[in-house]
Amino acid sequence: MTRNALLATATVAAAAVVVFALHGMDKPFGSPSCQATANGVTFEYTPEQMGNAATIAGIAMQRALPARAATIALATARQESKFINVDYGDRDSLGLFQQRPSQGWGTRSQVTDPVYATNAFYDVLIKIDGYRSMEITKVAQKVQRSAFPEAYADHEPEGRVLASALSGNSKAALTCRLDPKSTAGGAAAVTPYLAALKREQVAVGSTRLTGTVPGVRLDTKDTTQAWSLAQWSVARADQLGVERVYVDGKVWDRAKPDQGWVASSEGGAGVVVTFAPGKPSG
Template structure:
């Protein structure tokens, strides 16, 4: 049968649609057989607001907030520091900046913040920021644009205010004032830290958190942090989760809950394990039964 010009156009359209349909079936079938794309990310939620950053960024934010806890500074100090670091470096410990600016806070060695190596050390840089902050009279009630400018001497002080809401949420979670507020999804390349990660965690803890008695757990690669104050307990727990990629933390138990890197969508689920204080593991092995 010979088709008319109009008939040939219709037939060609049908064949084209059929080809697209087959291609879609092939693509969708391939996608269903593979793991859905899930980017690594950490998020904090408080007062109805949620902010998300990468695990690397959250680890640096955890250091900044943890040092505020160690120094017995108010959560407002952590908010200011976090908002400042977010504006200056996006929580990335960069090795470049304007003129000789470096690190999380873009501090300039030529202005007395320390040597280049020191200002790229997150612990030194954070303590240097707080040293300057506490000298600002009334900083707790002052607008963040004014107090951050007094500390940083920035050319664009109004930019700090843009990040105050994010700083407030992160500070609330990482100082323990908001419970079960911070969780992380780690990337496919994540591996438990094991004995090496545990050792690095123990070395960092006294520099980045309030003093706490640490004891290793027999039969598993992990530690128990002896703490009874609930706010401090959640600060330690969420600092540990925020630092999970950095140290290879696999699970954190606190207050009858657990964060497990293998079940990131569960957040902080109820758990009868863990016992008192905060338990931090660096292996996927089970906790020994009491």
């Protein structure tokens, strides 16, 4: 091997060490990114990817499916689309799960709607006898009919971490560092947020905040459910214009991207989501 080749190899190896070290950190860093951590393992994604993963996990919660269902769906979507709602694929494959209209999954418009596509995936999954205990390569293949079924197993650890964080079983486990130039949605973001919540999450009571800061309070006394709603809100913050999320004595603040979840005496009961700078009231 030449001297230049040796130097190039050393450079690549050093870069790999840096990436590995970064993935073990507990706070967001660098360019816009989101990360989820569970059992000491961290995976990092773009805000777009994390937002789509939150939709997949949230719908599993909404449908009262077991954590295994969310893990399978997340691992499958990670393999099929990298959590990007793509409008292209092999032959007529489209969307998060690369579902084919010609195979009866729905119209082009339907399979590129993350909520429709996710529900369609679960509709087939729950009909598979024994899916809760079946190897992910076998169950995902039964749903997807993929040419590369073994690839799904590669992403099972990611599916487990994301499912744990987005179900609220791992608390303060998901955070996002958004573009500092981006701004929250303001009062106009409240209605779209509530509409997305209704499509993607377990039904809870909600109250619009009064005062100068637009926001909503989500009513739940269950700590696990509260963290599920809170971390879904952070995962979807880039798409839904969320500024701050308060839960269980902690806050995630869009304007302070390097802090992650920190202690806060504000917010109060349930989950409070605001869409502009300022302290919540009402």
